[in-house]
Amino acid sequence: MEKDFIMEKRIHNFNAGPAALPLPVLKEIKENFLNFSESGMSITEISHRSTLFEEVINDAVDRTRRLLNLDDNYHVLFIQGGASLQFCMIPMNLALPGSPVNYINTGTWSAKAIKEAQIQGKDIRVIATSEDKNFSYLPTVYTVDKQASYLHFTTNNTIKGTQWQQFPDGQSVPLISDMSSDFMSRPIDIKPFGLFYAGAQKNLGPAGIAMVIIREDMLERVPDNLPTMLKYTTYKDNRSLFNTPPTFAIYVIGMVLKWLEETIGGLKEIERINKKKASLIYKVIDNSEIYQGTTEANSRSMMNVTFRLPDEKLEKRFLVGAAKNGLNGLKGHKSVGGCRASLYNAVTINSVRSLVEFMNEFEKKL
Ligand SMILES: Cc1ncc(COP(=O)(O)O)c(C=O)c1O
Numbered sequence: 001m002e003k004d005f006i007m008e009k010r011i012h013n014f015n016a017g018p019a020a021l022p023l024p025v026l027k028e029i030k031e032n033f034l035n036f037s038e039s040g041m042s043i044t045e046i047s048h049r050s051t052l053f054e055e056v057i058n059d060a061v062d063r064t065r066r067l068l069n070l071d072d073n074y075h076v077l078f079i080q081g082g083a084s085l086q087f088c089m090i091p092m093n094l095a096l097p098g099s100p101v102n103y104i105n106t107g108t109w110s111a112k113a114i115k116e117a118q119i120q121g122k123d124i125r126v127i128a129t130s131e132d133k134n135f136s137y138l139p140t141v142y143t144v145d146k147q148a149s150y151l152h153f154t155t156n157n158t159i160k161g162t163q164w165q166q167f168p169d170g171q172s173v174p175l176i177s178d179m180s181s182d183f184m185s186r187p188i189d190i191k192p193f194g195l196f197y198a199g200a201q202k203n204l205g206p207a208g209i210a211m212v213i214i215r216e217d218m219l220e221r222v223p224d225n226l227p228t229m230l231k232y233t234t235y236k237d238n239r240s241l242f243n244t245p246p247t248f249a250i251y252v253i254g255m256v257l258k259w260l261e262e263t264i265g266g267l268k269e270i271e272r273i274n275k276k277k278a279s280l281i282y283k284v285i286d287n288s289e290i291y292q293g294t295t296e297a298n299s300r301s302m303m304n305v306t307f308r309l310p311d312e313k314l315e316k317r318f319l320v321g322a323a324k325n326g327l328n329g330l331k332g333h334k335s336v337g338g339c340r341a342s343l344y345n346a347v348t349i350n351s352v353r354s355l356v357e358f359m360n361e362f363e364k365k366l
Pocket residue numbers: 017081082083084085109154156157158159178179180181199200208209
């Protein structure tokens with residue numbers, strides 16, 4: 001294991017979320033915790049109306065703008081309630097009266113988003129689904145309703161391990177996307193998007209908050225009669241400070257973005273690293289007699305590598321053995337079983353190399 005890991009008694013963390021955060025960021029938080037920015041207080045004790053906190057939130061927003069190359073047409077919002085609240089806020093705020101909403105269903109998270117629109121009685125059309133093959137691939141054939149309010153899809157299915165490499169074509173319909181499990185893992189072309197969002201607990205920071213990027217014209221759709229806290233305009237007009245926001249989470253997000261921008265060098269560079277990490281594990285799977293990938297090769301995720309062993313007994317042995325070697329969080333989601341290595345931005349190439357070594361050794365010893 002790396003020297004730092006041993007000294008800090010850290011393990012190799014392959015959790016799906018909440019997930020690994022960059023070690024230098026965690027260390028800096030620890031060092032500054034009791035006396036944030038010479039204030040004599042911890043970040044958790046200062047007012048969200050103070051200049052100090054204004055600097056924290058502005059810095060997080062500015063870094064997001066630079067990393068994603070956002071123009072003034074886009075707003076960066078912090079909203080509590082995780083990604084799941086967005087499933088509900090999107091149809092509530094952005095479905096136009098008399099116009100259908102389009103969804104692509106690629107598994108659990110898309111299905112949850114669809115359900116929230118259904119609850120609100122929206123005119124939903126699921127224009128494509130990969131349910132016929134248990135969500136092991138991404139559908140490529142679909143027709144978008146010309147009049148649709150938006151087309152919603154999930155960029156990365158955390159549970160099944162699929163990821164869109166080329167986003168669906170919304171034609172002139174605005175795209176809306178749940179990017180929770182691959183946000184900031186690669187550069188994206190933001191122009192077709194009316195809104196995209198991510199629960200923070202994978203690539204950004206602590207759980208319980210979502211980052212929402214919304215285009216100016218979408219704000220015009222927000223109905224007047226929604227509850228204040230459920231309107232995107234409330235967050236935009238008050239720069240996410242209408243009420244007391246999760247200040248600690250925003251602070252950590254800002255630090256993670258600083259690490260991504262300054263230490264890593266931005267999204268192109270993290271994409272290069274992420275591709276390298278994923279290819280190391282997929283190489284083991286592709287050359288193995290016992291590890292079997294669960295998704296079609298052209299739909300594979302760089303963030304969540306899912307695989308099975310020949311039987312559940314062997315899977316259990318694999319997981320126990322891995323944990324004994326400091327390799328944690330490799331159990332697949334409870335709804336699908338099997339194994340999953342989540343390789344988010346903060347998971348180091350050394351952690352991945354340790355996993356590769358263990359996988360090869362495990363197979364050799366059988
Ligand atoms: C793709 C995706 N969307 C949404 C969620 C739900 O996020 P939250 O728990 O923040 O509501 C998850 C799970 O963590 C996820 O992986």
